[in-house]
Amino acid sequence: xxxxxxxxxxxxxxxxxxxxxxxxxxxxxxxxxxxxxxxxxxxxxxx
Amino acid sequence: xxxxxxxxxxxxxxxxxxxxxxxxxxxxxxxxxxxxxxxxxxxxxxxxxxxxxxxxxxxxxxxxxxxxxxxxxxxxxxxxxxxxxxxxxxxxxxxxxxxxxxxxxxxxxxxxxxxxxxxxxxxxxxxxxxxxxxxxxxxxxxxxxxxxxxxxxxxxxxxxxxxxxxxxxxxxxxxxxxxxxxxxxxxxxxxxxxxxxxxxxxxxxxxxxxxxxxxxxxxxxxxx
Amino acid sequence: xxxxxxxxxxxxxxxxxxxxxxxxxxxxxxxxxxxxxxxxxxxxxxxxxxxxxxxxxxxxxxxxxxxxxxxxxxxxxxxxxxxxxxxxxxxxxxxxxxxxxxxxxxxxxxxxxxxxxxxxxxxxxxxxxxxxxxxxxxxxxxxxxxxxxxxxxxxxxxxxxxxxxxxxxxxxxxxxxxxxxxxxxxxxxxxxxxxxxxxxxxxxxxxxxxxxxxxxxxxxxxxxxxxxxxxxxxxxxxxxxxxxxxxxxxxxxxxxxxxxxxxxxx
Numbered sequence: 001x002x003x004x005x006x007x008x009x010x011x012x013x014x015x016x017x018x019x020x021x022x023x024x025x026x027x028x029x030x031x032x033x034x035x036x037x038x039x040x041x042x043x044x045x046x047x
Numbered sequence: 048x049x050x051x052x053x054x055x056x057x058x059x060x061x062x063x064x065x066x067x068x069x070x071x072x073x074x075x076x077x078x079x080x081x082x083x084x085x086x087x088x089x090x091x092x093x094x095x096x097x098x099x100x101x102x103x104x105x106x107x108x109x110x111x112x113x114x115x116x117x118x119x120x121x122x123x124x125x126x127x128x129x130x131x132x133x134x135x136x137x138x139x140x141x142x143x144x145x146x147x148x149x150x151x152x153x154x155x156x157x158x159x160x161x162x163x164x165x166x167x168x169x170x171x172x173x174x175x176x177x178x179x180x181x182x183x184x185x186x187x188x189x190x191x192x193x194x195x196x197x198x199x200x201x202x203x204x205x206x207x208x209x210x211x212x213x214x215x216x217x218x219x220x221x222x223x224x225x226x227x228x229x230x231x232x233x234x235x236x237x238x239x240x241x242x243x244x245x246x247x248x249x250x251x252x253x254x255x256x257x258x259x260x261x262x263x264x265x266x267x268x269x270x271x
Numbered sequence: 272x273x274x275x276x277x278x279x280x281x282x283x284x285x286x287x288x289x290x291x292x293x294x295x296x297x298x299x300x301x302x303x304x305x306x307x308x309x310x311x312x313x314x315x316x317x318x319x320x321x322x323x324x325x326x327x328x329x330x331x332x333x334x335x336x337x338x339x340x341x342x343x344x345x346x347x348x349x350x351x352x353x354x355x356x357x358x359x360x361x362x363x364x365x366x367x368x369x370x371x372x373x374x375x376x377x378x379x380x381x382x383x384x385x386x387x388x389x390x391x392x393x394x395x396x397x398x399x400x401x402x403x404x405x406x407x408x409x410x411x412x413x414x415x416x417x418x419x420x421x422x423x424x425x426x427x428x429x430x431x432x433x434x435x436x437x438x439x440x441x442x443x444x445x446x447x448x449x450x451x452x453x454x455x456x457x458x459x460x461x462x463x464x465x466x467x468x469x470x471x472x473x474x475x476x477x478x479x480x481x482x483x484x485x486x487x488x489x490x491x492x493x494x495x496x497x498x499x500x501x502x503x504x505x506x507x508x509x510x511x512x513x514x515x516x517x518x519x520x521x522x523x524x525x526x527x528x529x530x531x532x533x534x535x536x537x
Contacts (some may be wrong), residue, residue, distance in 0.1 A: 044501065201416075218440075
């Protein structure tokens with residue numbers, strides 16, 4: 001279960017993991033879309 | 048030609064091919080039996096678990112065997128332009144669907160008879176309340192056959208057909224596994240009247256997916 | 272040339288560029304505000320303590336997943352209907368499904384992270400969790416179907432039918448699983464906790480979470496749609512190029528530079 005409370009929060013490990021994971025997944029997905037879009041746009045410009 | 052005659056024509060074709068090639072009999076039924084055997088290795092028969100989970104194992108095995116049967120059902124049309132022949136035959140989508148699904152259902156029912164024998168003799172369960180049991184089995188089989196035929200035609204012509212159909216089909220038929228297992232458990236180990244709601248669910252599923260199949264088979268065959 | 276490019280640009284977007292950018296920033300702000308409320312503003316729950324804070328993202332994630340799959344079903348239906356058939360709907364369906372799968376995965380993981388401290392278990396055979404798991408696999412299969420390289424028409428037809436089948440199956444799955452778990456009684460207590468009435472700041476945070484995730488969803492949908500449109504465009508061009516090269520190679524004395532015009536006649 002939780003270790004010593006961080007930020008004065010019980011179960012901090014689980015809570016923080018959940019929020020960080022969500023941010024990472026959504027942010028990562030967004031980044032992936034952006035990068036792929038740039039690549040597709042570049043190949044389009046070359047036409 | 049009437050719908051009924053067309054259905055019999057198509058189902059007859061598939062069943063005749065089975066009668067000659069005996070693939071279901073010689074390959075799929077043994078597969079089912081082997082899976083049941085493997086479950087016994089996995090679950091240690093001496094502790095009574097096998098008996099308790101027999102209905103679930105039975106239906107999981109049927110589903111896995113159905114994957115093979117679906118693959119076979121559409122595999123027979125993969126060569127020699129047979130699928131084109133089907134398209135040009137003038138038979139319409141609903142008839143083709145019902146015919147293929149019926150043949151598949153019959154093959155699965157034959158498989159289930161054999162596997163039931165195995166489960167009774169080897170796992171040691173006693174069949175009881177045969178009416179809800181049989182109705183549940185038939186409804187479940189029709190549901191699986193309809194859905195299997197639907198996804199079979201959807202994936203027909205794709206090179207990845209054999210790995211794609213399982214991943215598409217199994218989640219969709221999860222309610223069938225659920226209902227059939229609960230119905231069997233109620234009929235065999237529990238209160239038989241508890242099985243009837245599940246029979247109802249299985250029936251609804253079977254009707255729904257038969258209807259969807261009749262609508263979608265024609266358009267999907269065009270893409271195959 | 273620039274007119275043509277501008278027109279082409281519209282083809283690949285659902286929203287106007289300005290709207291998309293504003294939406295992007297709005298989503299970001301909303302998520303930041305949600306984080307502030309979720310992790311600090313809202314009080315710890317009386318029963319669940321701080322584990323409650325995961326609900327502020329778990330519940331919205333679940334809602335958005337269902338929204339996304341609903342949009343996929345709608346897009347699929349609109350594509351299938353001859354009067355409204357258009358590649359736009361197919362792309363909407365595909366993009367929305369991918370986002371839906373991501374949110375479904377998040378729902379499951381967050382649910383698990385919540386369950387462990389509160390119930391001591393990583394997973395429970397609760398009706399909602401099980402239905403969500405089946406949902407995940409239903410649409411994961413759909414995504415697998417989308418990746419198969421066939422003509423856009425063919426792929427759209429197969430995928431739209433698959434999406435509608437999945438959509439129709441969800442209530443059946445939900446109903447049967449719910450039935451199954453309530454019969455076993457164990458589900459109810461677990462469910463009660465999830466349904467526990469929350470008030471004030473906590474309720475606000477939850478609804479704000481739904482709002483924030485909805486903004487994120489629409490924004491991601493627009494961006495993903497564009498990527499899909501651009502990729503399809505590129506595939507079309509590559510096919511035309513390949514055909515043109517083939518045609519040019521088969522001519523005894525070829526004027527290779529004029530080949531692309533002839534290529535599309537195939």
